[in-house]
Amino acid sequence: MENFLIGVDLGGTNLKTGLVNMDGKILEKIVVDTGEGKDIVLKQIVKAIENITSKAGKDKSEIAGIGIGSPGLVDSEKGIIRGLTNIKGFENVHMKEYVESALDIPTFIDNDVNIMAYGELKCGAGKDAMNIVCLTLGTGVGGGIIIDGKIYRGSSLSAGEIGHIPVNVDGPKCICGGRACLESYIGRDRIIKRTIEKLTQRKESIIPKLVAGDLKKITPKIIYEAAAVGDTLAIEIWNETAQYLATALAGIINVLNPELIVIGGGIANTGKYLFDPLRDMIKERVFPFLAEKTRIVRAQLGEEAGIIGSAMLAKV
C-alpha cells in the first residue's frame, strides 16, 4: 500500500494544507483562513488534516507523517512553536504533542524558511545537493541552511538569519538591534525607501507615472516593471540591491562553501534584473574557483514550498 504525507503551511493569514505523495507531488490542497487564538488555530489544523485526507479518498492509516511549517521561533526538537508574531496568543504552543495526540500520526515542525530550504533540497532546485543556503527575499530576508543533506539549526535553534549579516561596518539601525544588516538595505520597505530617495533627487524615471504620482504606492513589482522597460533609476535600484546581497553572499560562500544558493520570495520575481548583476558581483568577490563551483539559482517550488517542504520533513 502506498503511503502519503501531509504538509501544513501555517501563515498569519492563510493555513494551507496539502496531501503529498512520497515524491513531493501535491495531490490535494486546501486553503482556509488561519483564524485567531491558539485554540482555534490548533483545531483548524487538525480539521484541515482530517478534511484533506477524506477529500483525497484516503484513510488516516495511509498517512505516514505530518509536517508543519510556521514562521517565528520554532523548537523543532521539542515540537514547540515558541513565538509567532502574526497570530495573537500563539506562544509556547506544543504543536507536535497536540497534533499527535489528536490524530496519532507522527508529526514534525520547523521554521518556515528551514522548511522551504528542505523542500528545495528534496524536490526543487537543490536535488542531489548536500550543502545549500536558501534565502527568501520579501518583507524581511530569511534564510535556511542545509548541511550534509539535513537542516542545520545551530546551537540555540536559530541559525540561518542571513538577513542579519552586517554588510557594512557602520550603517542603518536594524530591527534586530544590530546595525547595517542586509535586511536593513534590501528588506521590501528599504528597497522602496531607496527608490523614493532617488526619485526625490532625480526626475527621469517612469516610476511616478506607474503609480499615478503617489509614491506611497511604489512596490517591488512596480520597480521591476519599470526596470523591464529600461528605466535607468529602477535598474540602478536592482543593481544596488544585488550589491548588498552579493556582499553578504560572498561571505556565506567563502565561509560555508555550499554548492548552491537558492533564492526565493516575492522580490526574487525580479528575475534577471536582480540575478544577472548578483551573479556577476559574487564572481568578483569570492575565491575564483568557488565562483565557478557555486550555483546561484531561483527557488523552484514558489508558493508550494511550505506544503512540500513540510511534507518532506515528515518523510522519515
Place this chain on the structure above:
Amino acid sequence: MENFLIGVDLGGTNLKTGLVNMDGKILEKIVVDTGEGKDIVLKQIVKAIENITSKAGKDKSEIAGIGIGSPGLVDSEKGIIRGLTNIKGFENVHMKEYVESALDIPTFIDNDVNIMAYGELKCGAGKDAMNIVCLTLGTGVGGGIIIDGKIYRGSSLSAGEIGHIPVNVDGPKCICGGRACLESYIGRDRIIKRTIEKLTQRKESIIPKLVAGDLKKITPKIIYEAAAVGDTLAIEIWNETAQYLATALAGIINVLNPELIVIGGGIANTGKYLFDPLRDMIKERVFPFLAEKTRIVRAQLGEEAGIIGSAMLAKV
C-alpha cells in the same frame, strides 16, 4: 595495552611532531627544519614519526593513528595536499598514501586551521561544544568550523575562509580577488599600515619611541605594548580591529549560531585590548538572546594546537 597517536604539524619552516596520548597530552615532541622539495619533506615526516616513536620507547604497533596538519589547500577525503605555497614543489602530494605505505599506520590529513579547530574542540576551549567557529589572527585571518562535533569542510573542501568575509560593501582590494574582506583590514600588515597612517596624522603616541623612530619596525606586539601603557592611538587601533572583527563575527553568529567562537593566532595575544571591545561590539550587533548564549574565548592550545589537533584527527 594503551595506544598512542602521532600528530604532525607541517609548517613552511618547522616540522613539529608529537607523540600524544588518547587524552591529547603531548608525551614527546621533536621539531626539525621542514626542508625543501617534496621528496625530502616526505622522508623527513616518516623519519620524524619513527624517531619520536623510538624516543618515547614505544613500538610502532602501539601507534593507533597518525594525523598531519598542513597549511594550504588539503583534500582531506583523498589525503592529498593540493598546494602548499611555503614549500617548493609541494603540489598534489599524496601524503596519506605515502605515509601509510611507509609505516602501515592509518593516516589522516587536514588543513591547519581545521586541525586547530578540531584540537580546541577535543582538548581545548571547545570541550563539550558541538558547533564552534575558530579563527586565527596572524599574517592572514584563517578559520575552521566545527558542526555537530565534526570538521565542516564544505562542498569543495574550502569552507571556513572567515578572513574573506566582506565587512563593507566597498573597500580595499583583497589578495583573494575580492574586496573589503576582513583580512584586508585586520591581517597583520594591514593593522600595521593603519597604525602608520594614524601616526602620520597625529604625533601623540609612544609607538615611534618604542621603535626608535623607525616605523618599519612596528609590529602588533609593539602596538599591544603601547596599548598596555595607555597609549590612546594604540588603543584606537585595537578598537578599530575589534570593530571589523565584530562586524564579520556578528554575521557568523546570526547565520551559524555556534555556541562558541575561539580566537587564536599571534594577534590574539593582544588579550583584553582586543577581546573586551570585541565582546561589547558583538553584543550590540547580534540578536540579544544570541549575545547571551555565544561565548567568545581565546584559543587554549596555542603553539601545540597543530600537534594535538592532528593527533586527535587520527583518533577514530
